[in-house]
Amino acid sequence: MRARAMAGLVGALVGALVLAACGEKPQTLDAKAKGPDAAPWSASASSPFYASDWKGGDKAAWEAQIRTRNQGQNDYAR
Amino acid sequence: MARMKFICDAERCIECNGCVTACKAENNVPWGVNRRRVVTLNDGVAGEKSISVACMHCSDAPCMAVCPVDCFYRTDEGVVLHDKDVCIGCGYCSYACPFGAPQFPTNGEFGLRGKMDKCTFCAGGPEANGSDAENAKYGRNRLSEGKLPACAEMCSTKALLGGDGDVVADIFRTRVLNRGKGSEVWGWGTAYGKPVQTSMATPTEVKK
Numbered sequence: 001m002r003a004r005a006m007a008g009l010v011g012a013l014v015g016a017l018v019l020a021a022c023g024e025k026p027q028t029l030d031a032k033a034k035g036p037d038a039a040p041w042s043a044s045a046s047s048p049f050y051a052s053d054w055k056g057g058d059k060a061a062w063e064a065q066i067r068t069r070n071q072g073q074n075d076y077a078r
Numbered sequence: 079m080a081r082m083k084f085i086c087d088a089e090r091c092i093e094c095n096g097c098v099t100a101c102k103a104e105n106n107v108p109w110g111v112n113r114r115r116v117v118t119l120n121d122g123v124a125g126e127k128s129i130s131v132a133c134m135h136c137s138d139a140p141c142m143a144v145c146p147v148d149c150f151y152r153t154d155e156g157v158v159l160h161d162k163d164v165c166i167g168c169g170y171c172s173y174a175c176p177f178g179a180p181q182f183p184t185n186g187e188f189g190l191r192g193k194m195d196k197c198t199f200c201a202g203g204p205e206a207n208g209s210d211a212e213n214a215k216y217g218r219n220r221l222s223e224g225k226l227p228a229c230a231e232m233c234s235t236k237a238l239l240g241g242d243g244d245v246v247a248d249i250f251r252t253r254v255l256n257r258g259k260g261s262e263v264w265g266w267g268t269a270y271g272k273p274v275q276t277s278m279a280t281p282t283e284v285k286k
Contacts, residue, residue: 033161034204035151040222047208051224063079065224070241073230074249076256 081137081156082199082221083243083270084230085250086129089260090237093118093128097229097238101132104200104228105217111181113197114229130229130238133158133179133197134269141171141180155221156243157199162215165193176268199240200227243270 041062050056054065071077093116101107101114114132135158142150142158149164150171171194172180183192202219205212212219220228230240239246254261 029147031147031164033149033151033164035161036153036159037204038207038222039154040201040207040219042207042222047223049208049218049220049223054224056222056224062224066079066221066226066242067245069224069226069231070245070249073226073233073236073239073241073246074252075236076249076252 079155080242080244082135082241083156083246083266084132084134084199084227085239085246085263085266086131087237087239087250087253087260088127088129088262088264089253089257090235091116091128091130092235092237094234096232096234097130100228100232101197104220105198106213107195107217108183110183111195113179113181113195129264130233131177131179131265132229133175133199134177134265135197135199136269137271140174140176144170144174146170151204153201155199155201157201157221159198159201159203159216160194160196161204162193162195167192167194169194177265197227200225 039059041059042057047056051065051069054061056062095116098112098114098116102112105113107113114130116128116130118126118128120126135152135156137156139150139152139158141160142152145160146168147164147166149162149166150158150160152158167182169180169182172178172182179196181195183195198216198219200218200220202208202212202222203216205215207219207222218228220226225231227240230238233239239249250263
């Protein structure tokens with residue numbers, strides 16, 4: 001009698017373990033790409049690597065700086 | 079300002095790999111990852127052509143389209159970047175990219191893929207501009223320092239042009255007109271689409 005109860009208990013445990021694999025877990029994506037941080041012209045902590053003739057924080061000045069650097073690649077304009 | 083683009087002038091590239099070295103040094107790129115590389119067509123044959131290839135920051139980027147976890151994003155300057163905290167290293171982007179830009183660490187254990195790495199147009203990643211975290215994960219953020227990508231600025235023959243798309247296209251056009259040949263821009267049609275042809279208006283059409 002006791003052995004039968006034991007066998008039933010073991011059977012129930014094995015069944016529970018086997019059926020656990022059938023569980024449905026949510027697979028929704030909870031991590032999202034953070035996306036761009038600050039714009040490149042925004043002033044960050046004063047960087048020692050700023051281009052020598054440009055200080056951060058001014059969009060127009062940044063665009064002018066990028067245009068200047070772009071023309072540095074133009075050997076017909078030197 | 080127009081969006082950022084790369085142009086490689088095959089008539090000028092001398093396969094010196096200066097761009098590859100500049101990229102590696104500027105961004106502390108480890109062994110096994112090549113954000114930029116030089117490809118030579120018809121190597122050893124007279125008239126061989128070399129082009130420097132990296133992520134072209136496509137207008138309609140296939141990597142963005144196939145990423146199952148949506149880890150890519152595009153900045154206002156048209157630079158395609160990704161978030162390494164979200165990337166699962168599945169490699170789909172690597173199969174989708176026509177330029178072979180996405181890189182995965184190949185050293186270490188067999189089958190190890192890790193997080194994808196690619197050219198950032200020297201624009202870093204989603205971390206704060208110029209921060210140590212950004213530098214460790216993505217390398218230098220030169221755009222936020224008022225500079226252009228190191229590969230283009232270091233190119234000794236100025237074969238590789240990087241920056242405002244309109245400006246680099248103008249520089250290239252001037253060259254082609256002066257030398258009278260070599261107007262092929264490798265990869266531009268694939269990356270940025272075919273140029274839109276505006277119909278030339280005839281004088282009679284203008285009058286209407």
